[in-house]
Amino acid sequence: MVTVAPTYHVPVLLRQSVDGLNIQPNGTYVDVTFGGGGHSREILSRLGENGQLYSFDQDGDAERNMPPGDGRFTFVRSNFRYLTNWMRYYGVTAIDGLMADLGVSSHHFDDEARGFSFRFEAPLDMRMNSRAGMTAADVVNRYDEERLARIFYLYGEMKNSRRLAAAIVKGRADRPLTTVAHLTELVQPLIGRDRQKKDLAKVFQALRIEVNHEMDALEEMLQAAVRALRPGGRLVVLTYHSLEDRMVKNFMRSGNAEGKTQQDFFGNRLVPLKPVNNKVIIPDEEEQTANPRSRSAKLRIAQKLG
CATH class of the missing domain: 1.10.150.170 (Putative methyltransferase TM0872, insert domain)
Structure with a gap:
């Protein structure tokens, strides 16, 4: 079992989030909000020797949390809005799942x-x-x-x-x-x-x-995620305030931030994703008590249609 690095912040809905990715041992995954590395370490613990994980964070402090000496792991110090460019740079043509834990980590709030x-x-x-x-x-x-x-x-x-x-x-x-x-x-x-x-x-x-520029970056990342995911791939997003949650919910249901669904000539909905959990997942009372950051968290999961 991969050990979790101390400090930074406690990951929210850790098991439920990574379960939502439906990890394939030799798959390729992206964690666009590395932070303290909790979600990334859990993903790595479920990957086989040929699996790959690319983790993004634009904050230099996050680099101190990288797991040492794991050839399956690549840290990308960049804003997640540039997902498409970095996947192209690393020669990744499709991914099996993407995880995003939005909002601000407790590390940032506690950094005076x-x-x-x-x-x-x-x-x-x-x-x-x-x-x-x-x-x-x-x-x-x-x-x-x-x-x-x-x-x-x-x-x-x-x-x-x-x-x-x-x-x-x-x-x-x-x-x-x-x-x-x-x-x-x-x-x-x-x-x-x-x-x-x-x-x-x-x-x-x-x-x-x-x-x-958080809302613009989120919309660009969601659009890039849909393009990057292979059919059957999973998009897993944790939100913490109504603005980002509304955008994520609309995107998972319609494929755009506005929630406007297009239809073909026969009236069939033209959507790239299918929500996996129609009812949003929230932390239980025990987690909310232990981790105050989790109290406003909402977890949404969607699957890329073929």
Whole structure:
């Protein structure tokens, strides 16, 4: 049995997720969210000597969790939106299954220097890939009021998005927003005490999604996954908030993010995938108690049609 590396985060719905892949011992699999490596190690434990696993992560910290000396394993330090390019680079023409554990790992929330959480004073960064791209500070200081309001409404589902945006624009006129504390100070007066943690989490979620282009990357990855999967191959996705879950559910049922199903001349639905679990899988009470990150998790599984 392959041992699990310590630290980083505890994998959610580990057995159910990897069971959903329906592992073929000599198959080719992709884990597009390597993180702490928990799901990848479980996949490797079920592969034979000719099986292959390609695991993606754009965060350099994740490289420390790679299993040592396993020729069946390839780590790809890249955003999963580039799945097609990397599979072509490695000469992979088709895969038997793809696993995605979306959202942010507990490692990122607990890293005081990265600015993912309002619990710690830190620079407003929030980049998954710390080597490139704009930061959360860039967003709150450069975007106009209308654009900020749109982010908070779409990605944070905040009803007072316009007031939040106005407060940020007014506050940055005195001095640029560069820290978690400064941002929290500006938005707290607009948040009720009874919902303070939940609403602050939504503000930070909205900025994180914008900084990392998470929704665009997810849609591109899902499209690439359908192209890469061979008939009968499995797509397994763990979601943590309603925006990504809605996209995944629509995609598995219709083949597109909007959920619009096309039909042929005879009225037959033209879809590339068939959901395996029509009822979403969620962690049991024991797992939710042991692993708070799992409380909002939803597991969806689909199979590529021939």
